[in-house]
Each structure stands twice: as C-alpha cells, then as structure tokens.
C-alpha cells in the first residue's frame with residue numbers, strides 16, 4: 001500500500017496528533033467506565049478489568065504525552081508497549097500487542113482510511129495470534145471483528161475517516177451486546193461454563209470504548 | 222470493605238515493604254517488582270521463577286528460598302504479573318543453567334510469562350516452562366481455556382526446586398515439575414466470597430446456606446452452587462470429582478489448603494474426612510500439608526489437592542527446604 005507523504009488537502013487523514021488524541025480519548029473513556037468494566041468482570045471473571053485498563057491507559061497517556069512522534073504509529077507503539085508493561089492480566093498482552101501491531105502498520109507521518117483499515121486488521125490479527133480466540137468465544141474479538149469489518153466496508157466504499165470510524169464504533173457496540181447470550185470459551189469466564197451466559201463480556205465492552213474513542217477523535221476537526 | 226490497608230492502590234507495594242523487612246533471607250526488588258533469594262543466583266543451578274496475581278499469599282513469595290523458588294513475581298491483586306518483571310527476575314536468577322518458569326494456567330499468566338520467556342531467550346537465557354493445571358472443577362475441553370492451576374503449584378515448586386538444588390539440569394527439572402502436575406488434582410469449595418481491595422465489593426454473593434463448588438482462587442464463581450453440608454459430605458464431593466478424573470491408588474501427598482478465611486480447626490476437620498475417605502478407598506496418605514498455602518484473600522473455604530507419589534517424588538518432597546512458608550530438613 002502506498003500513502004501520500006504529505007497530508008491530504010481536505011485534512012482527512014490521521015496525523016501524529018490524532019494518534020495521540022486517540023490514546024488520550026481511550027484513557028478518558030476508561031476512566032469514566034472503570035467501575036462498569038470491573039463490575040462486568042466481577043460477574044464472570046475476577047473483578048479487575050476496569051482497574052487493569054485504567055492503570056494501563058493512564059500510563060500510556062503519560063508516555064505518549066512525553067513524546068514527539070514523527071509517525072502516526074510511533075505513539076501507538078509506545079502506548080502498546082506501555083500497556084504490556086503495566087496492565088498484566090490477559091488484556092495487557094492482548095491490547096498491548098494489538099496497539100503495537102496497529103502502530104507498526106502506520107509507519108508514515110499521516111495515514112488515510114485504507115491504511116488505517118489495514119492497520120486495524122493487523123491489530124486483530126495480533127490478538128488472535130496471541131489469544132487464539134475465534135468469533136463467538138465471548139471475548140474482545142466479538143467487538144473488534146465486526147468493528148473492523150464495518151471499517152473496511154466503509155473504506156472500500158470510499159467513505160471518509162470519520163464515517164468509517166463511526167460505523168466501526170456502532171458495530172463494536174452491537175458486537176459487545178452480542179456477547180451477552182454467548183457461553184465463554186476463552187479466558188477466565190470459560191471456567192463458568194454455562195453460567196457465563198447472560199453476562200456481557202468486559203473485554204468486548206472495553207473494545208467498544210476503544211472504537212468509540214477513535215470515532216470521536218476522527219470526527220473532531 | 223473492611224481491610225487492614227493504608228490505601229487500596231498501595232496494598233501490593235506496602236506488603237512488599239513488609240516482606241522485605243520481615244525476611245532478611247529475601248531481597249525485594251521494588252522497582253522491577255520481584256522477590257528473590259538474598260544471596261543472588263546459585264552458579265550452575267537451574268533457576269526457578271514463579272509468579273501470578275497477589276492475594277494468594279504465601280504463594281509465591283513465601284516459597285522463595287533454599288530448596289524451592291529462586292524468585293517470585295507478584296502481580297497486582299488477582300492480576301498476572303507483567304513481562305517486564307518476569308524478565309527481570311529471570312535474568313537475575315540465571316546461574317548459567319537456565320531458568321524454569323512455573324506458571325498457573327490462566328490466560329493472563331500464560332501470555333505474560335510467554336512474552337517474558339521470548340524476551341529472555343533473545344537475551345540468551347534458556348527458559349523452559351511448566352504450566353500447572355490441576356483443578357478438576359473445570360472441564361478440559363475446547364469449551365474452556367483449559368483447567369486452572371491451583372494447589373498443585375506448591376507441589377511443583379517444592380519438588381522441582383529440590384531437584385534443581387540437587388543439581389538436575391533444566392530439562393530434568395522441567396520434566397519432574399510436569400510429572401508432579403500430571404499426577405496431581407485439586408478441587409475447591411468456597412463458603413464466602415472475597416473482596417479485591419481495588420474493587421471494594423465481593424466478587425460474588427453467597428447465601429447463608431450456600432457454597433460454591435469447584436471455586437477458583439481469584440474470587441471467580443465456581444462451577445456450581447450447592448447447599449452447605451457437613452465437612453464429610455463436601456469432602457466426598459471433592460474427592461469423588463478428583464477420583465473420577467484420576468483414579469487414586471497407592472501412596473499420596475495431600476494438601477488441605479485454607480483459602481484465607483477458614484480457621485485451622487476446620488481445616489483439620491476437613492483433613493480427618495479426607496483421610497477417612499482415602500482409607501476407605503485403600504489410598505494411603507504418606508505426606509501431607511494442612512494450612513494456608515494458596516489463599517484467596519479472606520475467602521472462607523478450602524482446596525484439596527492430591528498427588529500420586531512415587532519413591533522419587535517422596536524423596537524430593539522430603540529434601541530440605543528453607544523458605545518463609547515451608548521449612549524442614551535443615
């Protein structure tokens with residue numbers, strides 16, 4: 001894939017500032033929904049997902065604020081590395097690896113819709129390679145996969161970044177809700193067997209926050 | 222929430238200060254967050270590193286010392302440690318013979334240890350791993366992330382630690398740890414939930430007359446809810462489940478482990494029932510542990526772990542050990 005080295009005229013591209021803003025927007029959303037995430041995790045896990053995400057994204061925000069990135073991906077790679085170093089739990093390596101993969105695919109000063117679509121796909125591939133979960137296993141994948149599909153579909157149809165990201169965020173939220181009737185097959189919730197049915201997956205819920213934060217970041221001009 | 226803490230966010234840091242102050246035989250690296258033997262690595266000996274979420278004390282830090290672990294990596298309460306601290310501990314204990322990672326089978330623990338092992342290998346440290354998965358309450362099928370690691374972790378750490386101390390190489394130490402895991406099974410029962418300090422609320426709710434059967438050690442609910450029954454009946458449920466999964470015979474090592482909120486007198490009541498059940502099935506307890514070894518904060522209840530011994534495993538179990546939580550023979 002080739003990308004223009006200069007920002008596009010209409011400003012419809014992700015630049016280094018917007019990448020950083022995305023990380024900050026996720027941190028703000030996680031801060032706001034921390035208790036909800038932990039409450040979801042206490043139903044089918046060990047009551048730490050909100051705390052884990054909060055610790056990680058607070059540290060990631062501090063780390064990206066301190067840097068002068070020269071590519072879109074640099075801040076995301078730093079955010080990913082920071083998540084791996086601070087979160088722990090299953091979500092630390094999974095989110096950390098995803099952000100590093102997304103960042104590595106954005107090795108340019110700006111990026112357009114197609115390039116971001118490819119980067120988000122690399123993020124999903126990283127989560128699946130590490131965690132070996134499939135759609136329907138009641139994990140973050142169930143929010144991420146539909147979000148990516150919606151983003152790719154919009155990108156293919158020539159939509160701008162804000163429209164593609166909004167479609168992705170909407171799809172992530174639908175995916176998040178779809179985890180409620182599922183029986184968990186991966187992660188801690190799988191230990192509950194059929195008792196995991198009827199609860200929304202915490203990781204899918206935080207993934208929906210990640211995509212909503214992206215839509216807000218790219219929608220804001 | 223009623224806890225003896227200074228602040229919910231500082232529990233781990235504050236407790237590590239206490240560990241360092243209480244045990245001169247240990248060194249606590251507070252920036253990299255690991256607990257190691259004060260003397261540094263033993264040249265030529267395989268290093269043993271374990272770790273996991275905090276809240277299970279004395280696991281793992283209480284098992285660092287002669288004859289057992291070289292280092293332990295405590296995560297936040299009930300949260301796996303991060304690769305950085307595992308890598309730092311792995312480097313610190315490598316005496317040139319490689320390092321064995323002892324990991325309880327939880328997705329988070331496995332992923333974080335795996336990342337650390339890859340980074341250590343990049344640094345030229347040979348690393349092998351044993352993943353402990355002894356909990357029969359979880360079906361080991363494509364429907365789960367596999368069985369959880371619980372009480373057998375203590376057996377694996379003790380026996381692999383003894384082998385390493387006697388000069389076994391990395392492959393042999395790992396194979397012994399694996400054998401202990403393969404020959405061990407556990408089942409847990411909870412009478413009350415527990416509260417993670419940072420969350421402030423109990424992980425689940427249980428009625429006065431209810432128990433969680435097949436509970437995990439992270440305050441996660443168990444596989445089923447049952448009626449509170451006599452110790453003898455609950456032991457029957459646990460040992461039936463273990464025996465159905467791995468037929469018991471011959472000589473065994475048994476641990477009746479308190480989850481943090483159960484008095485010793487009740488653990489001995491449970492141990493009596495365990496001994497009675499096993500004798501009735503012509504299974505002989507030749508070694509045992511009764512006490513709080515793998516806790517789940519202040520949860521009331523216990524786990525029962527049985528390991529089918531061999532003469533070699535008995536010999537290694539009896540070998541000297543000098544740690545804050547286990548010590549004999551020296």
Ligand SMILES: Nc1ncnc2c1ncn2[C@@H]1O[C@H](COP(=O)(O)OP(=O)(O)O)[C@@H](O)[C@H]1O
Pocket residue numbers: 041045046048049052053088089090091092094127130131132133138139140141186187188201202203204300301328329330
């Ligand atoms: N193998 C996996 N693949 C993808 N996501 C997973 C996997 N295992 C767990 N998860 C996600 O991680 C979330 C739990 O994260 P967290 O509570 O932070 O970690 P832990 O389960 O170690 O306590 C789950 O809700 C689920 O979405």
Ligand SMILES: [Mg+2]
Pocket residue numbers: 041045046047048049089188
């Ligand atoms: Mg959790």
